[in-house]
Amino acid sequence: MPDTATLADTSPTRTRQPLLRMPEATDGARIWELVRNCRPLDENSRYANLIQADHFRETCVLAEMDGQVVGWISGHMIPNSDAFFVWQVAVSPAARGMGLGKAMLRDLLARDAITDAQVLKTTITHSNQASWALFRSLAREVGGTLTHAPHFTRDDHFCGAADTEHMVSITLPAASSALARAA
Numbered sequence: 001m002p003d004t005a006t007l008a009d010t011s012p013t014r015t016r017q018p019l020l021r022m023p024e025a026t027d028g029a030r031i032w033e034l035v036r037n038c039r040p041l042d043e044n045s046r047y048a049n050l051i052q053a054d055h056f057r058e059t060c061v062l063a064e065m066d067g068q069v070v071g072w073i074s075g076h077m078i079p080n081s082d083a084f085f086v087w088q089v090a091v092s093p094a095a096r097g098m099g100l101g102k103a104m105l106r107d108l109l110a111r112d113a114i115t116d117a118q119v120l121k122t123t124i125t126h127s128n129q130a131s132w133a134l135f136r137s138l139a140r141e142v143g144g145t146l147t148h149a150p151h152f153t154r155d156d157h158f159c160g161a162a163d164t165e166h167m168v169s170i171t172l173p174a175a176s177s178a179l180a181r182a183a
Contacts, residue, residue: 018063018070018100020107023053027062030069031090038090040128049074052087058113059084061104063095070095073104077117083169084108084117089131101134102141109142109172118172120144123152123165135168144171 023031028050036043044052052060052074063071070092078085086108091100108114120138124131139146152165 016065018065018095018098018103020061020063020071020104022057023060023062023072024057025050025054027069028053031062031072034069034072034092035088035090037092041088041090044088058111059108061107063091063100063104065095068092068094071100071104073101073108075108077114078121082116082118083121084114084119084172086120086122089122089134102138105134105138118174120170120172122168124148124168125165135170139170142170143173146170 029046031049031053032044032046035041035049053062056074056076059075059077061071061073062069072088072090074087076085076087077083086105089101089104105120109117109120122131122135124135136146138144146168148166148168
């Protein structure tokens with residue numbers, strides 16, 4: 001029987017699908033490189049990405065294709081809350097148009113570490129149309145309600161150096177969480 005990896009690599013009719021997995025501490029530098037190459041995302045320090053990959057691995061997801069990191073979502077459960085916060089979504093130009101952002105979000109919503117989340121939260125600047133489209137699409141898919149309001153403002157929080165971040169909240173109906181976990 002032929003090796004399936006060989007078939008996947010040589011067959012022109014197959015579509016390559018990224019492998020989604022929990023990150024490892026050793027992924028930290030590669031995550032940092034991906035984020036750095038996904039402008040206009042803010043870069044964190046290499047150490048911050050290492051800590052995310054190590055300490056928050058159950059609420060983060062990494063996508064690999066052909067041995068390359070092509071996607072990353074960092075997130076965490078907000079302490080003393082029923083909310084899951086998505087900190088950053090990064091998709092390599094090589095993997096755009098594949099639905100990878102939403103696939104990574106689905107993967108996270110299906111995880112045991114996020115079982116208690118009733119709300120997904122993230123912040124998005126007004127101009128980041130790709131993120132607005134991603135989270136609006138996710139809200140429709142899960143049957144949740146999306147609300148937003150200015151949260152971290154340009155003048156009060158960023159001293160005029162960055163655009164206002166809107167807090168986006170998406171309700172996660174129990175049925176959609178159960179469906180995601182069943183998928």
